[in-house]
Amino acid sequence: MGAITRRQVEHVARLARLELTEEEIDLFTTQLGDILKWVDKLQELDTTDVEPTAHTIPLRNVMRKDEVKPSWPKEEILKNASDEHNGFFRVPRILEEE
Amino acid sequence: MNYETIIGLEVHAELLTASKLWCGCSTAFGNEPNTQVCPICLGLPGTLPVLNEKAVEYAVKAGLALGCRIAEWSRFDRKQYFYPDLPKAYQISQYDLPLCREGRVVITVDGLSREVGILRVHLEEEAGKLVHSGESLHGSEYSLVDYNRGGIPLIEIVTAPDLRSPEEARIFLERLRTVLRYIGVSDCKMEEGSLRCDANVNLRIKDEEGEYRTPIVEIKNLNSFRAVERALTYEVRRQVDEFMEKGRPPAGTDLSRTKVTAGWNEALGRTYVQRQKELADDYRYFPDPDLPPVVLSSEQVEKWRAELPELPEEKESRFRREYGLPAYDAAVLTASRAVADLFEETARLTGDAKMVSNWVMGEVFRLLKGAGDDLEQALRHCSITPAALAELLLFVKNERINANSGKEVLEEMYRTGKAATQIIAEKGLEQISGRDQLAGLVAEVIAAHPGVVEDIKNGKKAAIGFLVGQVMKATKGKANPKLVNELITQSLS
Numbered sequence: 001m002g003a004i005t006r007r008q009v010e011h012v013a014r015l016a017r018l019e020l021t022e023e024e025i026d027l028f029t030t031q032l033g034d035i036l037k038w039v040d041k042l043q044e045l046d047t048t049d050v051e052p053t054a055h056t057i058p059l060r061n062v063m064r065k066d067e068v069k070p071s072w073p074k075e076e077i078l079k080n081a082s083d084e085h086n087g088f089f090r091v092p093r094i095l096e097e098e
Numbered sequence: 099m100n101y102e103t104i105i106g107l108e109v110h111a112e113l114l115t116a117s118k119l120w121c122g123c124s125t126a127f128g129n130e131p132n133t134q135v136c137p138i139c140l141g142l143p144g145t146l147p148v149l150n151e152k153a154v155e156y157a158v159k160a161g162l163a164l165g166c167r168i169a170e171w172s173r174f175d176r177k178q179y180f181y182p183d184l185p186k187a188y189q190i191s192q193y194d195l196p197l198c199r200e201g202r203v204v205i206t207v208d209g210l211s212r213e214v215g216i217l218r219v220h221l222e223e224e225a226g227k228l229v230h231s232g233e234s235l236h237g238s239e240y241s242l243v244d245y246n247r248g249g250i251p252l253i254e255i256v257t258a259p260d261l262r263s264p265e266e267a268r269i270f271l272e273r274l275r276t277v278l279r280y281i282g283v284s285d286c287k288m289e290e291g292s293l294r295c296d297a298n299v300n301l302r303i304k305d306e307e308g309e310y311r312t313p314i315v316e317i318k319n320l321n322s323f324r325a326v327e328r329a330l331t332y333e334v335r336r337q338v339d340e341f342m343e344k345g346r347p348p349a350g351t352d353l354s355r356t357k358v359t360a361g362w363n364e365a366l367g368r369t370y371v372q373r374q375k376e377l378a379d380d381y382r383y384f385p386d387p388d389l390p391p392v393v394l395s396s397e398q399v400e401k402w403r404a405e406l407p408e409l410p411e412e413k414e415s416r417f418r419r420e421y422g423l424p425a426y427d428a429a430v431l432t433a434s435r436a437v438a439d440l441f442e443e444t445a446r447l448t449g450d451a452k453m454v455s456n457w458v459m460g461e462v463f464r465l466l467k468g469a470g471d472d473l474e475q476a477l478r479h480c481s482i483t484p485a486a487l488a489e490l491l492l493f494v495k496n497e498r499i500n501a502n503s504g505k506e507v508l509e510e511m512y513r514t515g516k517a518a519t520q521i522i523a524e525k526g527l528e529q530i531s532g533r534d535q536l537a538g539l540v541a542e543v544i545a546a547h548p549g550v551v552e553d554i555k556n557g558k559k560a561a562i563g564f565l566v567g568q569v570m571k572a573t574k575g576k577a578n579p580k581l582v583n584e585l586i587t588q589s590l591s
């Protein structure tokens with residue numbers, strides 16, 4: 001068994017709303033498996049004295065003042081909308097109520 | 099059947115920053131749709147969010163006021179899910195390193211103190227707003243999205259499952275609102291959605307077969323204090339009924355990890371199970387590479403702590419100590435900072451705390467309650483300031499008008515915004531306190547009611563009230579009733 005199963009690839013694809021063909025699933029199972037094997041290889045390094053990090057650049061506390069800046073014109077904002085109505089983005093209906 | 103109710107709340111409060119969490123778009127409420135939006139709000143390619151420092155300050159202050167430990171290291175994570183109110187298809191939130199942890203809030207239920215644990219307070223962004231209705235008469239095929247709200251800073255406050263009844267949940271939430279408003283980080287208007295609550299509830303049932311826990315139901319998006327209490331009351335009842343009907347699930351069924359998501363239908367007064375969002379709980383959190391970590395020095399945190407105002411608990415005990423108020427009065431007056439300020443400033447101006455607390459808790463509250471459940475909002479939007487109230491109360495205190503006229507004037511002040519002096523002059527309400535002015539009237543009233551006078555002389559002292567009433571009537575309520583009483587008693591003895 002590889003580092004990742006077909007089933008896991010299908011699951012991840014579904015979460016990302018990606019529709020994959022059988023061939024693509026095979027391909028990605030192999031490719032993702034290879035990537036994970038490389039990560040396993042990295043695990044062999046001794047990192048006892050290394051601080052865990054989530055960021056590659058040693059920055060911290062990058063913040064801005066709480067100041068209002070002009071927003072974009074509504075026309076610009078809606079320009080890329082696939083559909084609009086009365087200044088709203090219009091999307092397929094979402095059901096919420098019982 | 100013996101059972102214990104277990105409730106935990108997740109509360110979202112919008113922070114009162116001027117600009118959004120990641121960009122300079124305004125956070126103002128109620129404007130034209132999609133007029134407070136920029137490419138960062140929409141998560142367009144190539145944009146970079148930059149953290150609003152005020153939002154960090156407010157979130158930390160909220161944590162401090164709730165007794166939390168503040169994280170030295172904190173960071174933002176992406177929570178992935180697909181929903182049209184979330185243009186990036188992930189919400190920037192905090193996962194394993196929230197800004198604040200492990201706090202507590204003390205509430206009073208039936209005169210007893212209860213401590214409610216706060217598991218965490220974290221900072222995240224608000225989603226846009228979906229509008230489902232108004233498209234056509236025949237049930238629309240579309241939903242409409244307004245992203246003005248998207249990206250407004252929110253804090254999420256998660257309690258431990260320490261609440262033991264729907265009433266406790268409501269009281270906790272009211273206390274939380276009081277605290278957040280005291281420190282000025284959120285206006286907590288439930289009707290505008292700037293304070294929202296999800297409630298988790300299940301039961302620990304004990305009977306001869308031993309202990310059993312019903313599956314946890316999470317009721318989403320409760321948007322009033324009443325809804326929180328009603329929805330939880332309904333859900334507790336429903337879980338009891340379900341257990342009575344169905345009993346325990348068959349052996350081997352593990353329900354301990356099931357969680358049902360429910361909505362609350364206010365009109366029908368019942369909860370309903372929501373269709374499960376497919377795979378909704380697999381959010382695949384990971385650290386947001388666009389946002390460097392937040393590292394707070396203890397000097398910074400202590401500076402913010404020092405900036406916190408007097409909190410409701412401290413104010414309450416000071417009011418008891420300083421003004422000699424009973425526990426109940428001190429609690430009621432400090433439940434809103436605006437009310438507490440009105441009381442304290444008016445007491446200073448009149449020099450009569452007892453009188454002011456009576457008037458505020460009686461007449462002022464009666465008027466404010468006519469404007470809705472939210473006393474603080476009602477007070478902020480009316481013309482009753484400490485100076486205006488003090489002016490009126492000094493008229494009453496100095497017996498220049500009587501208490502009944504005082505109530506009439508207050509109502510008029512509340513309605514029209516006019517000053518007490520003006521209303522009293524216009525209505526000619528100033529009391530007649532001159533002995534000479536009243537002596538003649540008193541004599542007339544006594545002469546006109548020989549029967550009553552007879553009763554009084556025969557020991558029926560209460561009948562004096564009738565004669566006082568006659569004088570008050572003759573002066574259209576302007577006579578000083580104490581003086582009238584005194585004059586009548588004198589003439590009859």
